[in-house]
Amino acid sequence: MTDSLSARLDAVISSIPAQYPGPGGAIAVLRDGEVLVRHTWGYANAERRIPFTPASLFRMCSITKQFTCAMMLENFADPTVLDGDVDALLPQLDEPAPGILHLAHNQSGLRDYWAVAMLHGAPVEGYFGDREAARVIAGTRTLQFQPGTSYSYVNQNFRLISDIVQERKGRSFGELLQSSIFDPVGMERAILAAETRTMPDGTVGYEGTVESGFRPAKNNIWWTGDAGLGASLDDMIAWERFIDRTRHDTGGLYNRLTAPVTFDNGTPAPYGFGLQRTTMFGRDVTMHGGALRGWRSHRLHVASERISIVVMFNHMSPAQTAAAQLLGAVLDATLPEPPFSENAVALYGTWLERETGLSARIQPMESGIRLRYLMVPEYLDNMGSDRASNPGLTLAAQGDEVRMERPGENRTGILERCDETPGEDIASLAGVYRCEELDEAEVSVELTGGVVYGGFSGILGDGRMEPLQRLAKDVWVLPCPRALDHTAPGDWTLAFERHAGEVTAIRVGCWLARDLIYQRV
Numbered sequence: 001m002t003d004s005l006s007a008r009l010d011a012v013i014s015s016i017p018a019q020y021p022g023p024g025g026a027i028a029v030l031r032d033g034e035v036l037v038r039h040t041w042g043y044a045n046a047e048r049r050i051p052f053t054p055a056s057l058f059r060m061c062s063i064t065k066q067f068t069c070a071m072m073l074e075n076f077a078d079p080t081v082l083d084g085d086v087d088a089l090l091p092q093l094d095e096p097a098p099g100i101l102h103l104a105h106n107q108s109g110l111r112d113y114w115a116v117a118m119l120h121g122a123p124v125e126g127y128f129g130d131r132e133a134a135r136v137i138a139g140t141r142t143l144q145f146q147p148g149t150s151y152s153y154v155n156q157n158f159r160l161i162s163d164i165v166q167e168r169k170g171r172s173f174g175e176l177l178q179s180s181i182f183d184p185v186g187m188e189r190a191i192l193a194a195e196t197r198t199m200p201d202g203t204v205g206y207e208g209t210v211e212s213g214f215r216p217a218k219n220n221i222w223w224t225g226d227a228g229l230g231a232s233l234d235d236m237i238a239w240e241r242f243i244d245r246t247r248h249d250t251g252g253l254y255n256r257l258t259a260p261v262t263f264d265n266g267t268p269a270p271y272g273f274g275l276q277r278t279t280m281f282g283r284d285v286t287m288h289g290g291a292l293r294g295w296r297s298h299r300l301h302v303a304s305e306r307i308s309i310v311v312m313f314n315h316m317s318p319a320q321t322a323a324a325q326l327l328g329a330v331l332d333a334t335l336p337e338p339p340f341s342e343n344a345v346a347l348y349g350t351w352l353e354r355e356t357g358l359s360a361r362i363q364p365m366e367s368g369i370r371l372r373y374l375m376v377p378e379y380l381d382n383m384g385s386d387r388a389s390n391p392g393l394t395l396a397a398q399g400d401e402v403r404m405e406r407p408g409e410n411r412t413g414i415l416e417r418c419d420e421t422p423g424e425d426i427a428s429l430a431g432v433y434r435c436e437e438l439d440e441a442e443v444s445v446e447l448t449g450g451v452v453y454g455g456f457s458g459i460l461g462d463g464r465m466e467p468l469q470r471l472a473k474d475v476w477v478l479p480c481p482r483a484l485d486h487t488a489p490g491d492w493t494l495a496f497e498r499h500a501g502e503v504t505a506i507r508v509g510c511w512l513a514r515d516l517i518y519q520r521v
Contacts, residue, residue: 001036008329009037016322017041022315023206023214024052026233029326030308033244035237036330044203044314046214057189057201058312060229060236060297061290065158065274066257067181068225069104071173072165073256073273074180079104085164090140098147100164103157105261105272109143113156114221115489115512119441120458124482128460129222133159135459139439144356144514148264151271151409153512155226155485158274162225173224186238193230196221196292200230205294206315214315217294221484227292233312236299240308243301258286258303263410270408280324281333289320293486298323305331316486344369346386346397350472351415352495353404356514357507359471359493360404360415362395371395373404374511375490418472426452429476429496433506433518443478443494443508443518454478454494468494474503480510489513 001009013027024042028035043049044056072079079100087097098108113136117128120136137156144152162173169176174192182190193199196219208214221227231239246252261272270277275286280300287300298319299310309326311319328334347369351360361372368381369388380388386397394405402415430447434440441458446465454476455465468476469491477491495507506518 001031004332005036005330008332009326012325012329013037013039016325020313020315020317020319020322021210022313022317023204024314026052026054026056026058026310026312027322027326028233028237028240028308028310029330030237030240030244031330032306033241035241037326038233038237040233044201046204046206047216048202050202052203052314054233054237055189056203057191057193057199057230057232058203058297058314059193059196059199059205059227059290059292059295060231061223061227061292061295062155063288063290063297063299064223064225064227064229066288067177067229067274068158068162069273069275070253070257071176071180072100072104072161074253075165075169075176082164082168085168086160089137089160089163091138092141093143094141095143096147098143100161102147103154103161104274105269106151106153106157107148107263107269108154108157109145109147109150109152110140110154110156111144111514112152112154112489112512113137113159114483114485115510116438117460118463118480118483118489118492119435119438119443119456119508119513119516120460121441121456121463122460122484124464124484125218125220126461126484127220128484132460133222139459141437145411150263150411151269158225159223160225162228173228177229182235185242187231187235188238190229190231190235192224192228194222194224194228196223203314205292207294208315217292219293221292223292227290233310236310236312240299240301240310243308244306247303247306254301265410267407267410269410280327281331281335283331287320287323291316291486300327302327307331344383344385344388344395344397347388347395347402350418350420350475351402352418352472352475352493354414354416356413356509357493357495358509358511358514359418359475359477359491359495360402361471362402372491375487418475420472422473424473428503429474431503432521434521435508435516435518437516442521443506445494445506452476474498 023046026040029037040052044052083099102108166173205217206214207217243254257273261269283302290297296313296319301308309323311323347362363370371378380390382389388395396403404413445454452468453465456463474496476494480488489510489512497505508516
């Protein structure tokens with residue numbers, strides 16, 4: 001390692017604990033198969049004063065997904081032989097089921113099960129185990145889109161993969177991970193840590209901030225193929241060294257995981273086998289992050305430079321941002337400044353997407369604009385008078401409509417402007433609405449003291465009542481800032497439908513679970 005590289009890495013490493021404050025963390029940087037940085041700080045358990053070390057077990061959360069796909073590929077040379085098993089686990093689906101590769105590439109068309117769980121009344125911090133997961137998944141009747149035509153992040157895609165493979169092989173998912181991945185790679189402490197309430201070595205994930213104080217995060221989800229991996233920093237270093245060691249083997253495991261993936265129409269897909277494909281600093285990168293209440297992790301690999309980076313926080317700071325800083329330090333590169341922006345006034349306002357019924361709020365910012373549509377806000381800083389874009393999204397005004405292009409999802413949506421003037425009879429919104437698609441799940445809308453509230457009920461219980469926020473005429477959102485998983489699915493759009501002036505139904509959805517119709521009871 002050169003002196004200049006060492007100085008750049010030292011500068012970033014020394015700044016990260018202050019930039020991303022919390023109980024503890026861990027960082028690894030590798031190049032050409034050699035470890036440049038293996039660094040930990042703080043506490044794995046602040047109450048018991050257990051230090052964070054390279055051997056501390058950590059919840060890798062959604063980084064698990066690539067290991068689930070690796071286990072599948074190691075046990076089935078042709079995974080499509082499992083297509084029929086997917087169909088069997090969706091007994092009520094009234095259209096062709098997705099195939100196993102649709103699951104692995106997040107092209108299944110399924111609605112995400114922990115988002116749907118909130119529609120079934122799941123308590124925010126309630127227990128969600130195998131039984132609850134099976135009930136939600138087995139109740140699937142329709143898809144959001146035809147498999148292979150688009151992208152949507154869906155956790156149970158990977159739970160289904162792990163369930164199917166362990167059933168076929170007659171061995172538990174944990175045993176299959178051990179024999180297929182952990183032992184050959186040399187991940188000596190890695191385990192399947194499906195129960196999120198505890199870790200065997202006492203490591204704890206924390207919520208909070210420096211201002212509010214940190215407290216142990218409460219998790220009650222039972223994760224498997226979607227987010228169940230427990231691994232130490234040294235385990236992840238072993239994984240990265242294995243990737244580099246097998247880089248020339250065209251049939252090697254990571255080369256199979258990173259093979260090009262397309263949608264059905266041949267368009268390249270930016271996600272496949274539990275890995276995101278993207279570019280950073282002009283280089284092709286494969287990567288994935290992980291997040292659960294109290295835990296944040298991120299790993300990335302730049303094959304052309306033989307660089308790997310792993311970041312782990314046992315708190316809620318953005319690990320992906322820290323990973324990007326480290327990569328910039330290794331490459332001696334900085335992100336380009338955003339281009340000059342005009343005022344895209346034609347885009348501002350509240351919109352409803354025609355295809356999905358989801359709300360879209362476009363607001364001016366000091367530099368660029370903010371779009372509230374997905375789980376978290378998106379920012380666009382390349383603007384003209386009637387359009388705005390970022391690397392993964394373009395908005396273009398077309399009269400009273402906005403064309404929203406999302407190439408990573410292989411789709412284009414049309415946003416229709418909403419009537420933001422007051423005037424609807426809000427008392428007429430009150431009532432109980434029922435969704436046939438979700439086993440008679442209900443949403444209750446009540447008016448109390450002039451304020452409109454809403455809450456979901458279903459097979460998992462009665463969710464809390466939340467004050468609804470009006471966006472436009474007959475378009476409201478039910479806030480969901482906290483849910484079973486992290487991140488919460490975001491605001492639920494409630495688009496009320498009227499016939500002869502009377503409210504008859506609500507079109508309900510968020511990006512993870514779209515286009516569900518609730519009829520007034």
